[in-house]
Amino acid sequence: MSTIPEVTLNNGIRMPQLGFGVYKVPEEETQEVVTAALEAGYRSIDTAALYRNEEGTGRAVAASGIPRDELFVTTKLWNTDHGYDTALRAFDTSLAKLGLEYVDLYLIHWPLPARDLYVETWRALERILSEGRARAVGVSNFQPEHLRRLTEETGTVPAVNQIELHPRLPQRELRETDAELGIVTEAWSPLGRGNGVLEEASVTSIAQKHGRTPAQVVLRWHLQLGNVVIPKSVTPSRIRENLGVTGFELDDGDMAALAELETGTRVGPHPDTLN
Template sequence: MSGVPTVTLNNGVAMPQLGFGVFQVPEDETVAAVTSALETGYRSIDTAAIYGNEAGVGIALEKSGIPHDELFVTTKVWNADQGYDKTLAAFDASLEKLRLERIDLYLIHWPTPARELYVDTWKALNKLLGDGRVRAIGVSNFQESHLRRVIDEVGVVPSVNQIELHPLLQQEKLRAVHAELGVRTEAWSPLGQGGDLLKNPVLAEIAAKHGRSTAQVVLRWHLQLGNVVIPKSVTPERIAENFDVFGFELDAADIERIATLNQNGRIGPDPDEFNAA
């Protein structure tokens, strides 16, 4: 995995702690972005059916010539495809677009609680796992109540919960629940959005202290907390910069200062209320 540390999921599967996300990367830019990431050294790629760029990811993976056993590919079932049978069909569609024979990590993208389908969807993911079509299964944007319900009703603990997490939304309570249950925390929008977080004066001071960028400091913070992190970019220089986060370490004072930045402020929707198709 190109020297990137791995975390061990609750079913024994190793997952790179640093990956490359393609959220909001247009389909016509996806091949170039993923190719640049793979050339930089990333081996974990995170996409989703709703992103509309699974095909581009698949082309880049195939063109790279990198064997699948050296890669870790994540995708997600979208809200409109929830339910047992529809999820199985959606998985087949994603697999074809990605040009793969199996997916390493398959996630329920949102609980969409008004649908009352995420338990049946979780059963479908367990079917895929049992059939060997995925190596690990998990969820995304699940709150504690959603997690406990799928565990209680299906008896299988998600390997991962991919949630919005950055210094302005540190999710300390949910991370503690993950630790209790054996669920790995994965951060989406790890650098925030729009660049405002990266202008934060506290982060700028810490970055100057280490001779690093604010983005590198934030990614390093995630890694030291134990989070899996998936920054995205379409710029080769930024892709490389985001990968170069293993040559320094934040000290306890840095971690304490970053802890004070939490505002519990979301960029994305509230998972308890988001039910879009």
């Protein structure tokens, strides 16, 4: 089994750079799918209140026999639960569904700028962090102005910003802001499935050159940029395949070819328009 590289968050916590996402995995399939991921070698699992599969994720973790301190579990606060007291209650619910005493990372799923509650919500996450019920707290889909406001008004810098990021949407400005503030960038939809990235001639030729799959090439691109990635699959063979991103390296020409795939096309909504 290949060794998964790690990144160090701004509070000293270590996080696997390659994790497993369960977005759109039906609750009734989640335990089986997460179990397959853990057996394949993943140690980081990413879920959310929105996904409605925290319970299945928790059951897989409990049944795995893997020591809790060897796992990294992330969940997220949904949009209907912004606000200080509401966020605290929502976290309690997520923790109960997971059946855990703490999570390793808790994220605000979207900033919802028009509602203007994300700073108040962040103060709830500060409390959760101070109580030790989350080892780290962060955000998802936050833009540079949202990140700066959180940092300036609360003094607590998010550990992670999980954003849509793939070769079509490399998010240079946002990654630079994250790096400037000491925030780790985590990519959701890292393979850009559905927008043709894996079928691009440059991707398939690089894959052939290295004896890897197109998905492995794109995941390797992320790792070399310093991104944390959480590919999702329900297919055991693909779950294992996505771990095969060590033991080879993309050269400057490969990275330049992948950079040319940028179109600015999103799979999901723009954070400024979701409210």
